[in-house]
Each structure stands twice: as structure tokens, then as C-alpha cells.
Amino acid sequence: MKLVVRVKVLPTPLQAAALEATLHACNEAATWAASVAFENEARRPLELRKHTYAEIRERWGLGAQAAQHAIKKTCDAYTTLKANLRNGRYGRPGTKRHTRASGKPVVFRPQAAQPYDDRMLSWQHQARTVSIWTTAGRLKGVAFTGQAEQLEVLAAHRQGESDLLFRDGKWFLIATCEIPEGDLNTHPVGFLGVDLGIVNIAVTSDGERHCGRRINRKRERDRKLRSKLQKKQTKSAKRRAKKYAGKEARRNKDINHKISKRIVAEAERTGRGISLETLTGIRERARLRKPQRTTLHSWPFAQLGSFIAYKAKRAGVPVVYVDPAYTSQECSLCHHTERGNRPAQAVFACRVCGFVDHADHNASHNIAHRGWYVWVCGAQSMAPELTLIA
Structure with a gap:
């Protein structure tokens, strides 16, 4: 069973500036990739990568993994948009709202969340710090905190990617954890x-x-x-x-x-x-x-x-x-x-x-x-x- 744990990151002013610049660069690159995907009807990761990967790395200075994640984030956004259009989230086809949603490229906010995999982010649970990639180089010793129960779950069961998020002047890391399920009570008394x-x-x-x-x-x-x-x-x-x-x-x-x-x-x-x-x-x-x-x-x-x-x-x-x-x-x-x-x-x-x-x-x-x-x-x-x- 998958759960998501959110911990608060406590960067220094210099570390925060580097994290903010990284988010801006990644989201600018994703927005540009979204416009390319819209123009070329290339909304699958492999296809979009051929059009955007080299320029994203050169133009915004993103590492290989960050560029891959920016492209994948763009494709996931279009997949979500397609599902919402199909399910009537934006009204019926032909309406102003439906046309407005489907008739323009996806745009990402400058401070939208950015996914990090284990090559870009490593956790030091005993020291309660992380080592994280940024456009200014890798930052080591970035402190994080959370409730004791959250930190225990994070240390024991974290798997997969983590998202870096900036909201209301605060930094967070959102990590996916694979939690073992309890033995199901197959004979409830009521x-x-x-x-x-x-x-x-x-x-x-x-x-x-x-x-x-x-x-x-x-x-x-x-x-x-x-x-x-x-x-x-x-x-x-x-x-x-x-x-x-x-x-x-x-x-x-x-x-x-x-x-x-x-x-x-x-x-x-x-x-x-x-x-x-x-x-x-x-x-x-x-x-x-x-x-x-x-x-x-x-x-x-x-x-x-x-x-x-x-x-x-x-x-x-x-x-x-x-x-x-x-x-x-x-x-x-x-x-x-x-x-x-x-x-x-x-x-x-x-x-x-x-x-x-x-x-x-x-x-x-x-x-x-x-x-x-x-x-x-x-x-x-x-x-x-x-x-x-x-």
C-alpha cells in the first residue's frame, strides 16, 4: 500500500536561493517542452525527448535526470488534461471552457513541484539531512524535520521518487512510501x-x-x-x-x-x-x-x-x-x-x-x-x- 509522507525542509538562505533557481529553471524548461509537444503533437516521453532533450540541457543547464523529469512531467500533465477533457471536467466539447483548456499548451507555475529520483536526492535519516541536486551544484547537509511517526515511516518504507515543493514561503519534500498491509480480518463479527x-x-x-x-x-x-x-x-x-x-x-x-x-x-x-x-x-x-x-x-x-x-x-x-x-x-x-x-x-x-x-x-x-x-x-x-x- 502506497502512502505519501511530507516533511519540511529547512534550507539556509543560500540553499533556498539555489533551490528556488532550480525550480524556476525546471518549470521554464517544462513549459517550453509543453509548447513543443502541443505544436508537434508529441505527447509521449520518447517522442518528446527527441524534440526537446538536447536543447533543455543546453539552454537551461539541467542535468540528464532533471531534463528527463521535466519531459516526463510535461507528458503526465497532458495525460491528466486528456483524462479531464474526456470525463467532462471542462464541460462539453465546443464550449468556451473546453476549447480554452484544449486549445493552448500546458503552462507550469515557476514554483511548481519538481520530482527527484535517487540519483538526484539522497536521504541521511540519522542526521536528518538530504543531499539534493540543483542548477548551482549539489547541496549537502540540507536539514529536514517532521513528526516522529512520519520520520519512522520515511526511513523504513520510502521508495521511488520524491517531489520538491515550495508553498507559502516554506519548503517541503513529498516522498512515496510502500507500507505493508495488515492481515485482513476475513471473519469480522459484524x-x-x-x-x-x-x-x-x-x-x-x-x-x-x-x-x-x-x-x-x-x-x-x-x-x-x-x-x-x-x-x-x-x-x-x-x-x-x-x-x-x-x-x-x-x-x-x-x-x-x-x-x-x-x-x-x-x-x-x-x-x-x-x-x-x-x-x-x-x-x-x-x-x-x-x-x-x-x-x-x-x-x-x-x-x-x-x-x-x-x-x-x-x-x-x-x-x-x-x-x-x-x-x-x-x-x-x-x-x-x-x-x-x-x-x-x-x-x-x-x-x-x-x-x-x-x-x-x-x-x-x-x-x-x-x-x-x-x-x-x-x-x-x-x-x-x-x-x-x-
Whole structure:
């Protein structure tokens, strides 16, 4: 199982200047290669290499490996663009957005991430330094840091390329690690159902609620602050907005990590699997008032699901996905399904058997039941191949 670990790089001012110049040169070369690929319809690495390799090395002074990576990055960008166009990411063919995306070469930002292989980057884990290639020569003794758990995973399981990234004035290295999977529990005693929502981000069939009210109030204050700063358009407002950029996303990610860790730990402790809702169309299914729509569309439900999946895979906990249709209207006791069973947002009251429960708790029981049926039929989940854990 592949995971991605991000560590912070701590270069000196001279080292940072060399790294920045390297990123600029590599991305300028990749942008030029993208224009050549667009003009010559050469979007495969071997074909594009014939048109660009020699000039990239001579014009930008890149080493052999850096030039190869710049060309491969260009081809990968066109492959991603083609897939997005095919899947309707830019609308239908003929629309302005589709034409604009497909009618011009790919352009890379000056500080876009640059891949490094083992010939260009070596790790000294005990000293917590790296030796890294730059256009100014090889830099040795560049310090990096991270959480203890991250560094242990990095030292034991790193494989393949690492990406050098500059973001918000900070340097990072993103490394791919191959993590061994835990022995799958092939005979779970049951399934822990997880219902996702807005008022409660996640509710388990054990009755544990991960409440979202306090979080949503904080997010609403952040949105009002962003709106206020955007309207001012002063230098100080822009400086403050930049300071807070990404703060909400980082907080949401931290919350999702904590929720997923608790859910997986409980399932592992009790010998059960985890039953999740199929997230496809979750935003289209929900009917909310206008003030609630921003809250729904800005919460990373897919991220929470992927965190649960990869943590469960590491622990050997089986995960299944079920159809969430009518789980909020179905009685978990007698399975009578009726819209009138939900007299209020948080209340479930079955009109046939009289069973009363919290609506999200009742739905999580239905998801757990459906998870068991899916497991019996022989279907189980696949965790995402790459998940950022830092």
C-alpha cells in the first residue's frame, strides 16, 4: 500500500536561493517542452525527448535526470488534461471552457513541484539531512524535520521518487512510501456503520457522535472574515488574507484524521469491519437551505472516507461501501421505510413499530446492516493508492 509522507525542509538562505533557481529553471524548461509537444503533437516521453532533450540541457543547464523529469512531467500533465477533457471536467466539447483548456499548451507555475529520483536526492535519516541536486551544484547537509511517526515511516518504507515543493514561503519534500498491509480480518463479527452528515460529521452505530456544530460555527466565522478582507482590497487586508490562506483546509484535514483514527481503532478493537456510505453524489442527494449549502460543499467528505480506508487497510480492518439511499427513512428495528419517519432533522420515529432514536444513529445502524449484506456477497473495498499522511 502506497502512502505519501511530507516533511519540511529547512534550507539556509543560500540553499533556498539555489533551490528556488532550480525550480524556476525546471518549470521554464517544462513549459517550453509543453509548447513543443502541443505544436508537434508529441505527447509521449520518447517522442518528446527527441524534440526537446538536447536543447533543455543546453539552454537551461539541467542535468540528464532533471531534463528527463521535466519531459516526463510535461507528458503526465497532458495525460491528466486528456483524462479531464474526456470525463467532462471542462464541460462539453465546443464550449468556451473546453476549447480554452484544449486549445493552448500546458503552462507550469515557476514554483511548481519538481520530482527527484535517487540519483538526484539522497536521504541521511540519522542526521536528518538530504543531499539534493540543483542548477548551482549539489547541496549537502540540507536539514529536514517532521513528526516522529512520519520520520519512522520515511526511513523504513520510502521508495521511488520524491517531489520538491515550495508553498507559502516554506519548503517541503513529498516522498512515496510502500507500507505493508495488515492481515485482513476475513471473519469480522459484524460491521461498524458510519453515517456522514453536516450537523454531525460522522455518527457510528455504537452511538459515538463527532459533532460538527462547533466546527461549523468556526468555519462560518472564517468565511465572513475572508469575505470582509476580500471586499477591502487594501494591502494589509491582502496580507492578512494570505496569512489565513489554507487555515481552514488544514484544520479540516486534522479533524478528518482524528475522526478516522478513532473509528478504525474501535473497529479493530472489537473485531468488526467498517461500513461506509458510497460518497458518489452525496452533495446532489442532500436538500439543504441556502445558508447550509456552503457548509456541505466545503467539507471534504471524500478525504474523510479515504483516511478511514487507508487506516483500515493498515490495520487489517475490512471496509465495505453501501448504497445510502433511504437509510435516514428506514427503521433499523423493523425496516419500515417512510418519509414520515423523520419528523425532525435529529429525530427518527417509526410510524409502524414506534421505535424512536436519533436520526443519524438510526441511519448508521442501517448502514451497518447493509455492510454485513455486502460482505456476505463477497464485496470489499480498495483503499486509495496514494494518501497524504503529513
